[in-house]
Amino acid sequence: MKTISLKSMATTLLIGVVTLLAVIATQEASAQSVLLKYLRTKSSLKQADESKPRTLNLSVANSHEDLDATLWVRFAAEYKAITRQTYVAATRQLNSAVANKNWTAIPSNDSAAGSSILEGKPARPVCVIMDVDETVLDNSGYQRELILADSSFSVESWSRFVNQKVSPAVPGAKSFIDTCRRLNVAVFFVTNRDVSLEPATRENLISTGMMGPNDPDIIFSKNERPEWTSGKSVRREMIAAQYRVLLLLGDDLNDFVFVKKSNLEQRSKLERRYQHYWGQRWFMLPNPDYGSWEIAVTGGSKNSTAAEKTRLKMKTLSGQ
């Protein structure tokens, strides 16, 4: 009995030692595999870093406040779907707008011509009024430049970009404009690009097929006349004095109604007040990058630092 017991104990001890050695070996192999994986990852990251252009500081670019918005406009299929959807809906409204002689997209209180705007002039020609930036021309290339340079808007860099005349058409815009021309609906571009940029704007609109080379001056730029300031009502009013305006298309509340210096609450009230116009006579394009909404949040002071603007944005977001 004693011999069997000793034998059994020795066997148990041997099995224990073998098991322990096996566990140690497995852990070592696992540790080695983790180490190898880490070294491989580190090495591939290093290679990837070296392949990047040395002039870009991507860690700075990653923190730019317009990064997500610009990526969305430039790469998201959803952005293109929304702009096409908007233009398809606007095109659908054209026929009924032409046929209905009382149809106008200009609210009586946005124009000195008032509610009598159509009286006695049923045969006046018809038109649509369109904004340019982020409505028919996609300037996300400019936002890209700003982000990669970790910079923000300036008149100089904007003018340089516009003079390159490289902005593509917003998806759906050209097809809408083609339909307008087929139906004899005049197209006017009311833009807050400065008049000094009008020749480049014209060329960009021609190269994207949204203006003909022999078209008359249908671009109404800011400062083209002393009274043509950033508010667009005066220009809309001037067009409405001669045309029946069927539709307004833009990416900013200012493209539809006078909103200058309105705060966020006043802007929301305006949006609600004209809710029956949206999708019927007024068509809004998406622009997550900039707009008068942002000025309503930050106060629009040219002297504000980036940190101060961010503080005001966070204040608005938090509701404090």
Ligand SMILES: [Mg+2]
């Ligand atoms: Mg615009």
